[in-house]
Amino acid sequence: MQEKNYLNLWPEPNYSIMKNLSVTININSDIYLKDPSTTELGKKILLNSITLIDKLGIEDFNFKKLAQRISSTESSVYRYFENKHYLFIYLINWYWNWTSIRIDIALQNLQDPDEKLKRIIKALIENSFINMDVPFIDEEVLHRIIVREGTKAxxxxxxxxxxxxxxxxAYKALCKKISLVLLEINPRYAYPKTLASTLLEVCNNNIYFAKHLPRLTDIKYNNDIKAMSNEIFDMLYxxxxxxxxxxx
Amino acid sequence: MQEKNYLNLWPEPNYSIMKNLSVTININSDIYLKDPSTTELGKKILLNSITLIDKLGIEDFNFKKLAQRISSTESSVYRYFENKHYLFIYLINWYWNWTSIRIDIALQNLQDPDEKLKRIIKALIENSFINMDVPFIDEEVLHRIIVREGTKAxxxxxxxxxxxxxxxxAYKALCKKISLVLLEINPRYAYPKTLASTLLEVCNNNIYFAKHLPRLTDIKYNNDIKAMSNEIFDMLYxxxxxxxxxxx
DNA sequence: TTGTAATGATAGTAATACTACTATTAAACA
DNA sequence: TGTTTAATAGTAGTATTACTATCATTACAA
Incomplete structure (x- = not known):
């Protein structure tokens, strides 16, 4: 049985770097018709599509319900996104971009590749590990959506x-970033890209399985997120x- | 760089066991309204839903199109399955059941757990490795669907x-079966269920990535399926x- | 011969996924 | 100050989807 090694693993990251941080998350402009981050209605669309997709699942989510929730109209929503698939792709891209930036912050001034790996895994599991408050995105709820339905993208x-x-x-860039750290640990490793994408998927899968399909994982579901994170961390590491x- | 080790790995499995084999694949009767494997129309529904989902993707697949293709009517299809989700679940279950049985056959009379693992991986990658001709299912096409959209289940x-x-x-049983073999190799391994589910998912993901998102995998896409299988085998093993x- | 299971045919409904066009408001600019 | 423009709202309409219901036909079995 492998021993637990998460205790005292985490020197508090240097939050000062991010104190006055205003990182803009750049989304491929082919995804939207009008940039939702630039207008009031656009921000309402993002914020409320997240909570509504979380509540209904993407299958049952639609622009009519969204419009009702934000007291707007379908046609107004259609001015921002061609359809719900594009909106979904936008959210996914936002999430992976955001994760990428959080990893950049977490790795600043670090030399030791092993420490880098640890922080990457930590960033993938926990939203609270390096958070940046973006007013029109609820990162925690978005994370739940990604865990449940992200791969459908x-x-x-x-x-x-x-x-x-x-x-x-955005997803491929994140994967690349992780694979480069893996190669720092072992430059001769044959499957860095597969291991990076596997890390991303196994992380989300096991969070999901622990809650919904526990026979597919060894992670025990725990309402105490901290405890579960530690378990998942140990496993992924x-x-x-x-x-x-x-x-x- | 890890060396290739697939050469001469595969003693031909004892096909005689399966010569007169008539294995029935049992599907949870809650999934269907009327058992499609018992009637002509039912079999047509299964066969043609597979080819049509392969062609259109589940999103664009519907019962009307299916009915047209088999020269039947929507209402007739609805007598077998409540909706397309249930039909999809049926196909998924059929696939994992079938895979489970193929693994059972592949492991018969084997003692060496390492050899068992090799054959499991082989069975997951290749449909042709132990095939049983079921007249109303096209296993190869179904496999393509599972690789592309299986996790949406x-x-x-x-x-x-x-x-x-x-x-x-069916999926959980398969996962359990694999995890028991993993524990034969190392009874003290801490994450047998996670490793089993990861094996299943990484296998399909990397087949898919090789073709569609090559930057997420180290597997090179190859029209020669045999060559690609060997690469994937080495990696998974x-x-x-x-x-x-x-x-x- | 009668009953029943399987399928086909037709019709209809509510919701979904849009498109198009017009009206209103508010800020920006000349 | 008047005019343009951007942003949004409002309304209407269409094709498709995802069903449900009812009745007719065939075929085989008791």
């Missing part, structure tokens, strides 16, 4: 055209190191 | 009620063994 028939439009650049350092 | 808002109905029992044998 690319698991469909039109993935190739979406990919041509650059809709997955062990998994990553095992792959990187394994000699046949 | 449980990534939605109503996962808990679906789970209560037992819609994921290395990944599994690394996790099972890693000492902190």
């Amino acid at each position: 690319y698991h469909h028939k039109t993935v190739d055209t979406d990919n041509d439009y650059g809709f997955f650049l 062990a998994m990553t190191k095992a792959n990187l350092l394994y000699k046949q | 449980y990534h939605h808002k109503t996962v808990d009620t679906d789970n209560d109905y037992g819609f994921f029992l 290395a990944m599994t063994k690394a996790n099972l044998l890693y000492k902190q």
Whole structure:
């Protein structure tokens, strides 16, 4: 049985870097018709689509219900996004961009690749680990959506055209960033990209499984998020190191 | 760089066991209204829903299009399945059940757990490795659907009620089966369930990524399925063994 | 011969996913 | 101050989806 190693792992990150931080999260302009982050209605659309998708799931979410909730009209919402798939893609991209920036902050002035890996994993699990308050996005609720339905962004028939439009650049960039840290730990590792994407997916999957399909994971669901995070951290860290350092 | 080890790995499995094999794949009767495997129309529904979902994706697939394709009517299709979600769940369950049975066959009379693991991975990657011709299911096309959209079966808002109905029992049973083999290799391994579910997901993900999102995987897409299978096999085997044998 | 299971045919409804066009307001600019 | 323009609201309408209901037809089984 592998021993727990999360205790005292986390020197508080240097929050001062982010005190007056106003990072703008840049979203591929092909995704929207009108930039929602620039207007009042646009921000209401983002904020309320998140809470409504969280409540209904994307299948049952639609622009009519959204418009009703924000006391606007369908046609107004359609001025921002061609349809709900594009809105969903926007939210996904926002999330992965945001995660990427949080990782950048968490890794600042760090040399030790192993410490970098630890902080990356921590950032993937916990929203509170380096947070930046963006007024028109509820990161915690968005995270729940990503965990539950994020992979649907690319698991469909039109993935190739979406990919041509650059809709997955944020995810791929994040994956690249992680894989470079993995290669710092072992430059001769054969599967850095697969391990990076696996890390991202296994992280979300096991959070989801712990709550909904517990027989698919060894993580025990716990209302105390902190305790569950520690468990998931240990698992992901062990998994990553095992792959990187394994000699046949 | 890890060396390739797939050469001469595969003693031909004992196909004689399956020569006159008539395995019936049992599907939870809560999934359908009328058992489609018992009637002509039912079999047409299964066969053609697979090819049509493959062609359109589940989003654009519907019962009207299916009915047209089989020269039947919507109302007739609705007599078998409450809606397309249930039909999809049926196909998913069929697939995981079928995979489970193929693994059972592949592991017959085997003692060596390492050899068992190899055959499991092989069975997950390749449909042709132990095939059983079921006349009303095109396993290869179904496999493509599972790779592309399989995880959508449980990534939605109503996962808990679906789970209560037992819609994921086949997947969980398969996961359990694999995790027991993993524990044979290392009885003290801490995360057998997570590793089993990860194996299943990473396998499908990397087949999918190789074709559609190559920057998320180290597997090179290859029209020669055999060559790609070998690459994926090596990767999954290395990944599994690394996790099972890693000492902190 | 009668009953019943399986399917087909037709019709209808509520919701979804849009598109189009017009009206109103408010700020910006000349 | 008057005029433009951007942003939004309001209304209406269409095609498709996702069903439900009812009745007719066939076919085989008791």
